[in-house]
Amino acid sequence: METKGFRLTFNCSESSENCEISLLIGSDFYWSLTHRIKRLDSSLVAVETSLGWSLQGKCDEQSDCTSVHLIHSEEESISAELRRFWEIESLGIRDNDSVSLGNGDEEILSEFDKSVCFVDGRYRVSLPWKPGMREVLQNNKTVARKRFEGLVRRFKCDHELFCEYKDVIDNYVREGIVERTSCDSLSDSQGFYLPHHAVIRSDKTTSRLRIVFDGSAHEDGHSSLNQSLYTGPNLHPNMLELLLRFRKNPVAFTADVKSAFLQIELDLRDREFTRFFWTDNLNNNPYVLNFTRVLFGLRPSPYLLAATLKHHFKKYKEQYPHTFDLLNSSIYVDDFICGRNDVPDALRTTLECLQIFSDASMLLRKWRTNSKQLDLLWQQEGVETEFSETSATDLKPPIKVLGLAWDSEKDLIYFDPKDLLKFMSRKTESKRFILSVVGRIFDPIGILGPFVIKLKCLLQDLWTLGVDWDSELPPKLRHKWQQWSSEAEGLTEIKIPRFYLGDVDQELSSVDIHCFSDASKSAYGTILYLRFVTCNNKIETSFICSKSRVAPLKSLTLPRLELTAALLSARLAKQVSSCLKFNANIYYWTDSLISYYWICGDSSAFKPYIKNRVQEIQLLSDPSQWGHCPGKDNPADLISRGTSAVKLAQNELWWHGPPWLKLAPDHWPNRQRDILDSELCSEELEYRSSVHVAVTQQRESLVDINRFSSFKKLLPICEQCLNR
DSSP states (O other): OTTTTOOBSSOOOTTOOOOOOOOOOOHHHHHHHEEEEEEOSSSEEEEEETTEEEEEEOOOOOOOOOOOOOOOOOOHHHHHHHHHHHHHHHTTTSTTOSOOOOTTHHHHHHHHHHHOEEETTEEEEOOOBOTTHHHHOOOOHHHHHHHHHHHHHHHHHOHHHHHHHHHHHHHHHHTTSEEEOOHHHHTSSOOOBOOEEEEEOTTOSSOOEEEEEOTTOOOTTSOOTGGGBOOOOOOSOOHHHHHHHHTTSSEEEEEEETTSGGGSEEOGGGGGGGEEEEOSSTTSOOEEEEESBOOTTSTTHHHHHHHHHHHHHGGGTTTSHHHHHHHHHHEETTEEEEEESSHHHHHHHHHHHHHHHHTTTOOEEEEEESOHHHHHHHHHHTOOBTTTTSOTTSOOOOEEETTEEEETTTTEEEOOOHHHHHHHTTOOOSHHHHHHHHHTOOOTTOTTHHHHHHHHHHHHHHHHTTOOTTSOOOHHHHHHHHHHHHHGGGGGGOOEESSTTTTOOSOEEEEEEEEEEEEOSSEEEEEEEEEEEETTOOEEEEEEEEEEEEOOSSOOOHHHHHHHHHHHHHHHHHHHHHHHOOOOEEEEEESOHHHHHHHHSOGGGBOHHHHHHHHHHHHHSOGGGEEEOOGGGOTTHHHHHOOOHHHHHTOHHHHHOOGGGGSOGGGSOOOOOOOOOGGGGGGGBOOOOOOOOOOOOOOOOSSOGGGOSSHHHHHHHHHHHHHO
């Protein structure tokens, strides 16, 4: 510009890349300010204005652009473990704990009943598709191919893994579980490809390697197969009730269904949506297989298995009525957990169950029992037991029963802390790590309640203080965590008898359930015991279960927390009594006189918080069932305060209740207490103020008496007014 004699209206140095706008001129004035125009090159022109020369046209600018991408990632494993932990902790004490069908569940079940069929000795089912999703589902081929290429690279580094993986796939092909997809089907644009990977389970004696298929994988902007399918209703029995019943009978036994999902055929139309890549040779291109059976990894698979089994069991309602009822209440996914009063009854149940499952081309295997006599009879009948290869004298290691360890030799159940302690050996101290520890604790019947409550309170403190996921713990919380983790070794000492009655082999004359509740500013909870009296007047007690809760962040008075604990007790007792069916008398105990007063009082007299809880307690129990006990005799105090694992293992109060439970009722604390003076709880009484509004209307007088000088003159005037 300068070489051609044009002087710009702004300073433009060589280093300038962008110039800020200093003056805006409207188009209505623009042409009155411009004069000559000189083209400089193909993209730039010089325009003379009244203010000087300006440069206009296109220029190639270079600018720095900063992009910020916000990626929301969820720690799936931690959140899943925590969800499982809190769901288990809530079993038996939710206000709507019964399994009920949700919206649309009845329609899903109706569609299942229409589509299920029995073909060549197997059941065949259809996937529960959401409306219109089958037609619009994209094939996910690109994602599945990339994931498989990553798996191949892993195989090349670990040839042993490839061999194990290949053995599983080859077995699938031999048994007809998967088939090679035809060329005609591959030419169809419909279908869905599933990525897959290996899960190694070191705790399994069989099927160490499990192949998991990812039904949640999808291409960006498209739905996954799982998103296109209904999950289906939960048809499984309540886990807490299943474990409670497992402890009821002297003879207990378990088994599982071999490859349960894979014994149910998929409808022919759904098989193209279960394709996956595979190769027999890592140097060759992959080919495509698809499932012919229901597979592990699809959202509705547990529902389809449960619905198929219940459909099958209906056939035997008349033939095997007792076994029919037992199967409906004792199958949890693919685990069979049961008990019987004697060995002959247990053997009969075993053989009937084997026949029923065999008729559906399914096998109940890995049978396990605490009865050596039953185990011997199984061997004579050719029943496949857990340790068929071992001799009768060999010690049998514990097995898992719905997550709890069961030592069938000693007939003890317990939480096995081996994996937890191994995980905690990392010695990490962060909120993320503590959450992972919480998710690894499985205690549905509350054996570890007083020890676990300390960790729950620590978890609440972490959230209250807003500690970041991976930040260093504050000194006070670090000390609490270190103390708790150092005490965790004592978990190995905590074991309880599976059978409620233990060694008692006499008939019972009476059975009671005793429920204790307590609260502190930190936590509250309840614990239940079975008290039974034999025909020769021997009295024993047995731990049933316990539940604990941390106190809410919103500050509550101690009496209110005590009442909330009492409600917890009433809810849990209702589920336990309906589950065990012992025809037992139920007694409730609290060491709070105020709570006792509220429960025995008129609920309508209290404020809403007290009123609502008292109403529910009185609905679940009768006030006459409630009694007051000294605080030192209340085992629920251990839940509200917490204790170490070692002390818990040795605490007789926790495992058997107060000593007077083993005495006759006339030695119990005085259950009926005088009603307290209402002033003790006056702050919780609801006082209602009544406001009466009286409206008076002042009428204007027809005759102004002030205008008359005498009464005689006023009377005739009033008379005339009244006569008109």
